[in-house]
């Protein structure tokens with residue numbers, strides 16, 4: 001709801017009648033935490049702006065982003081519909097008609113306006129279309145899903161291996177690559193389960209989001225959700241080792257006889273466990289390497305029994321971890337393909353297309 005909309009109907013009333021939370025502020029600490037404006041834009045299947053005033057149309061045509069709705073519009077990659085509503089003279093004004101043309105050229109679909117008696121008492125075009133007409137127009141253009149959605153499970157982010165209640169061993173994974181893969185899979189029509197370590201980015205609107213901390217928890221969550229998955233992609237940076245002992249109290253630096261060496265024990269290998277299942281999904285791993293990327297990636301492809309592996313060069317200057325961009329060299333038993341340096345969203349779409357192609361190839365033989 002825009003601030004102007006709130007003058008007509010209170011957000012509380014709108015929330016009670018719709019049964020859904022109402023978003024009004026661009027920078028609301030609560031809303032930003034749970035579903036920021038970028039996440040809202042990614043979450044939506046489509047954006048319907050109804051009613052759209054002359055002012056709203058002018059802002060959209062100019063790309064002004066000074067409130068939640070205008071920001072949402074610029075961030076949205078989904079189809080956008082506009083149902084204009086305004087005085088007939090305002091609708092006919094050349095400025096509004098110019099903005100209308102710009103918006104149509106930008107791909108915005110227009111519903112109405114209807115013609116007739118207006119709230120101000122005048123007659124003419126500018127009435128908001130009936131809600132049923134708006135719904136019908138939007139639903140009519142929804143693509144019909146003909147095949148059951150592909151089930152894809154993705155792991156993302158780092159794991160944390162606790163030493164004591166306040167300290168842990170972890171790594172630099174931000175979750176960006178795995179979350180971009182989840183978004184690309186949603187856009188491709190898949191039913192996505194995302195098993196994520198602790199990250200500070202909003203999650204895409206996956207079917208199932210399972211948040212975990214440790215490698216053992218990630219392993220258990222993956223195994224509990226593996227049934228009927230067509231594809232599993234292990235993008236998480238999983239700790240290979242965890243402290244052999246967890247101290248239930250904070251370890252004190254003054255402790256007598258403190259053994260400064262850290263004993264570690266192996267964590268389960270999640271992606272190898274998935275690949276070892278009897279009825280295994282198409283299993284894709286990642287390889288994060290600072291050197292000899294190709295050799296190590298091929299050795300992991302074989303030793304973990306994977307269908308495919310996406311290798312990235314990582315390091316303090318190389319990208320990969322916690323960067324906006326990445327490049328991947330993808331290997332499968334019969335071939336390889338380079339995906340050049342680009343933003344993680346684009347890279348995720350390219351990698352997912354390759355994974356789905358190889359998945360179908362394997363299942364057709």
Ligand code: PMT
Nearest residue numbers: 174175176177234237238269270271285286287288321322
């Ligand atoms: O999250 P970002 O900041 O966007 O960074 C992205 C990334 C660099 C983390 C990502 O592109 C990546 O490379 N992820 C895999 C990191 C990793 O742990 O690689 P690895 O070479 O150590 O592991 C090989 C494969 O085994 C991976 O698929 C990993 O998920 C899996 N693994 C590893 C250990 C373990 N105990 N269980 C596993 O499943």
